[in-house]
Amino acid sequence: MEKDNERREEYALVLDFLSTGKSFSSRSEPVAQLMGEEWFTLLEATPKPGVTLTTAERVYIGKDERDKIALIKFRISYSELTQTAQGNLRNIILSIIKSNPQRFVNFFNNSGSLNIREHSLELLPGIGKKHLQAILKARTEKKFESFEDITTRVALLQDPAEMIAQRILQELEGNERFYIFTKPYFKREQPQRRY
Numbered sequence: 001m002e003k004d005n006e007r008r009e010e011y012a013l014v015l016d017f018l019s020t021g022k023s024f025s026s027r028s029e030p031v032a033q034l035m036g037e038e039w040f041t042l043l044e045a046t047p048k049p050g051v052t053l054t055t056a057e058r059v060y061i062g063k064d065e066r067d068k069i070a071l072i073k074f075r076i077s078y079s080e081l082t083q084t085a086q087g088n089l090r091n092i093i094l095s096i097i098k099s100n101p102q103r104f105v106n107f108f109n110n111s112g113s114l115n116i117r118e119h120s121l122e123l124l125p126g127i128g129k130k131h132l133q134a135i136l137k138a139r140t141e142k143k144f145e146s147f148e149d150i151t152t153r154v155a156l157l158q159d160p161a162e163m164i165a166q167r168i169l170q171e172l173e174g175n176e177r178f179y180i181f182t183k184p185y186f187k188r189e190q191p192q193r194r195y
Contacts, residue, residue: 009036
């Protein structure tokens with residue numbers, strides 16, 4: 001069984017497709033910026049020759065034969081995304097959340113404490129001590145079944161899907177103490193030049 005940090009993304013969604021490459025690049029090969037479905041990993045890829053990708057298109061990037069992506073070049077940071085990719089990010093994150101709501105409802109049902117003073121639910125924007133206590137009380141009575149169930153049973157709680165999307169964006173931007181939905185990004189080493 002693979003460990004979490006060794007697992008790779010199987011599918012990704014297209015954040016941006018540059019058919020002639022990046023404007024500042026000396027090469028004019030097509031480039032796609034993608035976000036993985038499982039860990040929200042930001043990636044830069046080379047599409048197969050003649051392939052055109054559309055924003056939010058789901059593509060296979062696993063180990064088996066790929067139909068549209070030739071090569072995953074490397075993992076990138078939020079700051080390396082194009083303006084277009086950054087602009088599409090929030091809506092694509094929401095589409096991933098809404099296409100698999102049970103995964104994120106389970107976070108509300110099963111999340112635990114991070115330490116003596118802090119609960120992982122408090123990492124979501126808009127959840128303070130009062131909402132935390134209301135969520136914990138409601139889930140001990142009966143597990144949540146949907147996002148609607150959460151908002152119905154926890155008074156004055158914002159949209160849970162939106163709260164999770166905001167948290168994922170914060171994690172992708174970096175500088176968080178805890179990462180609950182994404183894998184932290186570590187700057188890759190620049191290859192050393194040989195003279």
